[in-house]
Amino acid sequence: MVEKRNLPIDDFLTALLHIDRIKAAEIFEHIYKDDRSFETLEHLTMETLERIGDGWEDGQLSLSQVYMSGIICEELIEQYIPKYKIAFKNKPQIAIAVLLDNHALGKRIVYSVLRAGGYDLIDFGQGLSVEEVVEKTMKEKIDILLISTLMLPSALKVKKVVESLRKEGSSASVVVGGAPFRLDSNLWQKVNADADGKNGTHVKEIIEKWEKEGKNHEFHGASHNINES
Numbered sequence: 001m002v003e004k005r006n007l008p009i010d011d012f013l014t015a016l017l018h019i020d021r022i023k024a025a026e027i028f029e030h031i032y033k034d035d036r037s038f039e040t041l042e043h044l045t046m047e048t049l050e051r052i053g054d055g056w057e058d059g060q061l062s063l064s065q066v067y068m069s070g071i072i073c074e075e076l077i078e079q080y081i082p083k084y085k086i087a088f089k090n091k092p093q094i095a096i097a098v099l100l101d102n103h104a105l106g107k108r109i110v111y112s113v114l115r116a117g118g119y120d121l122i123d124f125g126q127g128l129s130v131e132e133v134v135e136k137t138m139k140e141k142i143d144i145l146l147i148s149t150l151m152l153p154s155a156l157k158v159k160k161v162v163e164s165l166r167k168e169g170s171s172a173s174v175v176v177g178g179a180p181f182r183l184d185s186n187l188w189q190k191v192n193a194d195a196d197g198k199n200g201t202h203v204k205e206i207i208e209k210w211e212k213e214g215k216n217h218e219f220h221g222a223s224h225n226i227n228e229s
């Protein structure tokens, strides 16, 4: 496994800022050849885009650079995202949503990692209001709700989602993830979430643990057979 500290973040960042798709693709290919780990590509993308975001915040980079870097990463990630043929059975009913903001790449990754791991989750979409997330969660009888937020104001609204869900009688477990939760490691507790998911692989471990422990033991999930190619 390529160690996190050895990731070629500087080179990848330079390739992105020069809109050098070929170089960026070479870096991805090289890393993947080394350890075949999608999680390593996830780290590289996240850490590099985080630096680019900081550069924009400092006024050193333009929003168009952030935008193009995001597009190139999306194109690359799309090629490596895990796709397996899996039969789903008796799993909890899971959904993922981006609350309020429109940063959708993280959600896309978490969704795909979980599907590849055998979970037939529902994608509620992005830019959703608190009311929309709550309504969809109730309608689909969700057991585990995954919420992605990349902006602090959206992250703080998770508290409102949890509050409304409880008022409506839902005991769905809420797992959060995204930049604000990485910056403040206690934020998930402050917004009354049940866990901080960190990334797709980590949230899969959390769900597996909950399944073993019998958390939400009255899962509503039915048996499904999904063929993904």
Ligand code: B12
Residues within 6 Å of the ligand: 042, 043, 045, 046, 049, 050, 051, 052, 053, 054, 056, 057, 063, 066, 067, 069, 070, 071, 100, 101, 102, 103, 104, 105, 106, 107, 109, 110, 146, 147, 148, 149, 150, 151, 152, 153, 175, 176, 177, 178, 179, 196, 197, 198, 199, 200, 203
């Ligand atoms: C790319 C990007 C954009 C792109 C988005 C493209 C797209 N289709 O998604 C564009 C250019 C459009 C954009 C726009 C804006 N952006 Co922007 N953007 C970013 C940037 C640089 C990277 C985000 C990203 O894609 N990361 C890569 C993915 C793979 O990482 P990730 O999303 O974190 O997801 C991983 C983990 O966090 C985790 N995860 C994520 N969600 C979840 C959920 C669960 C349940 C779990 C378990 C795990 C999990 O798993 C993922 C995979 O490993 C961030 C910087 C940053 N620090 O993140 C700023 C950032 C999020 N943006 C920011 C801002 C302010 C904006 C704008 C308001 C700018 C403007 N003035 O217009 C707009 C708002 C758009 C909107 N309404 O949503 C700020 C937010 C600041 C804040 N405190 O709120 C940031 C932090 C930049 C900064 N440092 O200031 N942005």
